[in-house]
Structure formats: structure tokens, C-alpha cells
Amino acid sequence: MDLFEEAKLIEPEIIKNRRALHQHPELSYEESWTSAFVAEKLHGLGVEVKTGVGGNGVVGVLKGSRKGKVVALRADMDALPVQELSDVSFRSKIEGVMHACGHDTHMAMLLGAARLLADSRDELVGTVKFLFQPAEEHGGRGGALPMIEAGAMKDPDVDYVFGLHISNSQKSGEFGVKEGAVMAAPDTFKVRIVGRGGHGSAPHETVDPVYLAAHVILALQGISSRMIDPVRPFVITVGAVHSGTKENIIPDFAHLEGTIRTLDETTRRRAKKKVKQVVAGVCKSFGASAEVEFEEDAYPVTVNDPRTTQSVIRLLKQIPGAKVRKMDAIMGGEDFSRFLHEAPGTFYFLGTKNQAKGCVHPNHSASFKVDEEVLKLGSASLALLAFEFGKR
Ligand SMILES: [Zn+2]
Ligand SMILES: [Zn+2]
CATH class of the missing domain: 3.30.70.360 (Alpha-Beta Plaits)
Incomplete structure (x- = not known):
């Protein structure tokens, strides 16, 4: 099965979800509309859904046709206190709040991956958990820790965990991956x-x-x-x-x-x-x-498991047209690091910088704009990791 070809077919749906989320940004700990949105979409795919996991967290569980490993895929849900200045037609409808870090695209890509995996359930080995996490931008307690405390990584226990972040400092369509410490x-x-x-x-x-x-x-x-x-x-x-x-x-x-x-x-x-x-x-x-x-609850260093990450690099290179680059560490923080304390995994990046489309402003800028063409690639990559690591 060619996941990338499948992903191309659902591209309009991925973009539609992304734009709906983009128009309704919510700040850390206030993601109630957003969490209802993703829960409803997961329901529609036949995924078991738990809401209110550690606050506004949503956990979806999709069981494959045969027993295998449990693979968790995570997207963050919160937006930033920024007044949007980008020129897109689907600008934020909420005054002073904007998805300026691309968490709207993370959710849309993960919903796309859920669709790809649900459609191929007969071929899926193992179990996939979809983790929709609130309050990543908080910087202190955050949203990952409350989800973990509420049991998001247990029952079934997660064997591998993956997260994807888009970045306007990397070229559109290029994956950035690093073994070991990737964020501060x-x-x-x-x-x-x-x-x-x-x-x-x-x-x-x-x-x-x-x-x-x-x-x-x-x-x-x-x-x-x-x-x-x-x-x-x-x-x-x-x-x-x-x-x-x-x-x-x-x-x-x-x-x-x-x-x-x-x-x-x-x-x-x-x-x-x-x-x-x-x-x-x-x-x-x-x-x-x-x-x-x-601050007592500061996020730990985000450390990608070297062996898992080497496999991730190999797998991403299999996606037609995908470029994979070994990246440098970033001195920003991420509470995906908390999930990596619970299970081995990889936090990787997907570039969306595209001069011709005006997607040049960095994440967190009021003019931040994403090259939506890369979203299907992100969905395909997440689905691929779930498929392959489920078989281990
Ligand atoms: Zn951010
Ligand atoms: Zn972010």
C-alpha cells in the first residue's frame, strides 16, 4: 500500500480540518472547542475516544486486525496570544489569538493519519493511540504531564511515541530529524x-x-x-x-x-x-x-531515542519525494519530552518554508503562514510510523 498516494486523496479533507482549526484558535488550558472538534472527527472514523484526559486532552485508540506493539502519535492543540497579520482567507476569528506555532496543522495532520490508518485497519498490526495534547505553549506544567498522570500512556501501555512539528526555518517538504537531544x-x-x-x-x-x-x-x-x-x-x-x-x-x-x-x-x-x-x-x-x-515544573530536555530515530530516518526516506535532513538541536522547549520519558520515540520536524508562497515568517510570528502542500506528507509519515512500529 502506498500511504503517500492515499494521503494525496484525502488532502482536501486535511486542509479543510486545518483551516477550521485555524479559525478557532484557543489558548493553553482553554482548548474546549478544539478538543470537541478532534473528538468528533475521531468518532467519525470509528476510533474509540476518551475526552477530558488531564484537562482538555483527547485520547483515541485504534486497534489493528492483529496483535502487535502500541504506537502513540501526538499532536498539540493550543494557540498563542498573537493578533494574526497573515494574508490568508481563513484568518483567525478570535481577537488576539492565533495558531502561530502551527498546532492547527499538527492536529490536521494527525487526523489525516487517523483516517489513513482507520481506512487500512485490516492491514494494521498492533494498536495506535492518538494523543491530542493541550497547553504545550504553557512552558511550566504544560499539558503532557497531566495527560500522563491521567493514564494516557497506560492501558494499553505505549511501546513507542512519535510527534511531529512544522517549522518555517526548514525548507518546505523537508523532514528534519536528530538523534539524542533535539530540544532544550x-x-x-x-x-x-x-x-x-x-x-x-x-x-x-x-x-x-x-x-x-x-x-x-x-x-x-x-x-x-x-x-x-x-x-x-x-x-x-x-x-x-x-x-x-x-x-x-x-x-x-x-x-x-x-x-x-x-x-x-x-x-x-x-x-x-x-x-x-x-x-x-x-x-x-x-x-x-x-x-x-x-520554575519547578519546567520541561525536561527532549531526547530522541537513538535506535528508534535511526529507523525513523530510514522509514521517512521511503516516502516518495520526501527529503530527510539531519538537523541541529533547537534551544526552544517542548513538553513532548515528557512522553519520551515514558516510552522511546522521536520528535521530528517538517519544513514549510516557501518563498514563492510567502511562507517565510518564523513560528510564533503574527505573519506566520504554512505551505499547506506539505500536510499530506506529514499525515503519511505519521501513519507510516504507526504501521511499521506496530509490527515490531
Ligand atoms: Zn510554539
Ligand atoms: Zn509548537
């Missing part, structure tokens, strides 16, 4: 510098937290250049600074917010420790104190 652990932190306020004309009677915030921001970059092994990728960014009310008042406090990105647990632990040390040390030397707090 995004740890966010908050710093509260406690000084002693007073008059702007008499700094010697105060401990100035604004001045200290400047020192802290500069010193934190020294972690990157002086304290972390240069062959290990590391990013530190302070993205928010809040302090003060007026030019002649030295305030009591300054607040900073930042993020660190790492690709391995050793560097991650070391960097977190160093952030605390540097902030405390700098503040102490000027007579202030400081509190540093890291």
Missing part, C-alpha cells in the same frame, strides 16, 4: 533584589537595587562564557526588568525574569546553581540580598 530544557527564573530605598540625590544612604540589577544582568552572561563547558550548548537571557517609579527615588526592590536553555542534565544542574551563586554574590558585595526562584 527551558528553565525560567525570577530574581528579587532587596536593597534599601531613599533619595536619588543621596545614594550613599541607600542600597540601590536598580544599579545592582544592571550588575547582575551583565554578570549572568559570565556563566555562559566562563562557567559552562564551551562544547555544551547554553543560553541565558534576562527578558524582563522591573523596578522603580520616578527618577529621583531609589527603590527598595528590583525584579528580573529570565530563562536558561540547556541540552543535558549536567549542564542544566550546574547552570541553575551558578545563577543562584552569581546573583547572591553580586548583591552581597554591594550590601543587598537577593532571592532566586526557578
